[in-house]
Amino acid sequence: MTDARAADAPGGADRIRRIAVAINPQASFGRRSTVGPAVVHALRTWGHDVVELVQPNFELLRRETAKVVDVGDLDALVVVGGDGMVSLGINLLAQTELALGIVASGTGNDMARTLGLPIGDADASIAALRAALHRGARRIDLGRVRHGGLTTWFGGVVSAGFDARVNERANGMTWPRGAQRYTVAMVRELLSFKPVHYRLEVDGIAEDTQAMLVSVANGRSIGGGMRITPDAELDDGQLDLFVVERMSKLRLLRVFPKVFRGEHTDLPEVRISRVHHVSVTADAIVAYADGERVGPLPVEVSVVPAALSVLA
Structure with a gap:
């Protein structure tokens, strides 16, 4: 894993401070269960206030994430997993100002492919997230x-x-x-x-x-x-x-x-x-x-x- 302690805080940290990280521990049938904790550790090292969300099944995770989003004090939601987790994030953040970050560690990862994000590489994914936080978010279309x-x-x-x-x-x-x-x-x-x-x-x-x-x-x-x-x-x-x-x-x-x-x-x-x-x-x-x-x-x-x- 990338030594996040060696990274200084991204410039985007002033705009995106409080981040929820929703982790699917069963992504890729549990073979990449270490990715989520590594993402949380990196974000905290960079100076972000992080809410870590892990539940034993997908539906409980969706409900818990929805509760945290509804509180209204987040700047971004990062999902760790595959396209199911991306779908979770999209359906919670559509037509809001909250930014969605994606760390692709699932089976399909088709949305990550379209966005040009790393697939199945934790170090590269964490580096890409850091770079995106530094640049700031972009707006994309959604289908309804x-x-x-x-x-x-x-x-x-x-x-x-x-x-x-x-x-x-x-x-x-x-x-x-x-x-x-x-x-x-x-x-x-x-x-x-x-x-x-x-x-x-x-x-x-x-x-x-x-x-x-x-x-x-x-x-x-x-x-x-x-x-x-x-x-x-x-x-x-x-x-x-x-x-x-x-x-x-x-x-x-x-x-x-x-x-x-x-x-x-x-x-x-x-x-x-x-x-x-x-x-x-x-x-x-x-x-x-x-x-x-x-x-x-x-x-x-x-x-x-x-x-x-x-x-x-």
């Missing part, structure tokens, strides 16, 4: 999902098709651990998946389509680095609608390696368009936002420019 009278915020991607089915299956698996779990779930789901009839309304224009998947992206990747929308920007005031139209299972299996490299965008079955508002309706499909379960379709997705302050 409305579903059944509820609202969910996301920074990365809303999945509503084959990819969401894979997520649903992967979340129920205990083996393999790590990013390979998503790949195994994808192959298993492919055996039974059929094209879905979607009803879309894109910026007021309705269309019906048979598709393998429909995603609405603010970020660039899902599933631990699948670059579905490689040209997406976090601060352009738009979302990227990603549609993979009907194709054979064999062709879909052949296409997926291209997605990891971002080389699929010119395929005839793939279309990506910049949008502001999308409603997605289909039977028996569950939507996921940043890898977290939202619920069955329909959903309405819209962009909210400059909705989040981030330390990245």
Whole structure:
């Protein structure tokens, strides 16, 4: 670990003094449990007032973090874990002035990838956080999902098709651990998946389509680095609608390696368009936002420019 005692206080310390650090001790199945304490130690060494938040499960951690945020005396929230922890932070801080810091120590880490943050390297992550505190926060867009009278915020991607089915299956698996779990779930789901009839309304224009998947992206990747929308920007005031139209299972299996490299965008079955508002309706499909379960379709997705302050 970086010797935080040797670091002097960042210039941003005058503006960001009191920081809550929410730690998921089960990130990467507990293999990186030392990262959270190292982050807390570094921040305290730099002169910050730190509230350390650790709970035995995710829901208790979410509730405890929400209580601390609601008190109103924080300047920033740092989450330590994967995309689930990022989702927790986004949904607590959306449309506030509090800054969100991310130390990526989870399995997928797709939001960290889009932000250009270090992945799986505690020393580099702590150094990046220190540099961000020195520079100050920036504003990025968020996506907002409305579903059944509820609202969910996301920074990365809303999945509503084959990819969401894979997520649903992967979340129920205990083996393999790590990013390979998503790949195994994808192959298993492919055996039974059929094209879905979607009803879309894109910026007021309705269309019906048979598709393998429909995603609405603010970020660039899902599933631990699948670059579905490689040209997406976090601060352009738009979302990227990603549609993979009907194709054979064999062709879909052949296409997926291209997605990891971002080389699929010119395929005839793939279309990506910049949008502001999308409603997605289909039977028996569950939507996921940043890898977290939202619920069955329909959903309405819209962009909210400059909705989040981030330390990245």
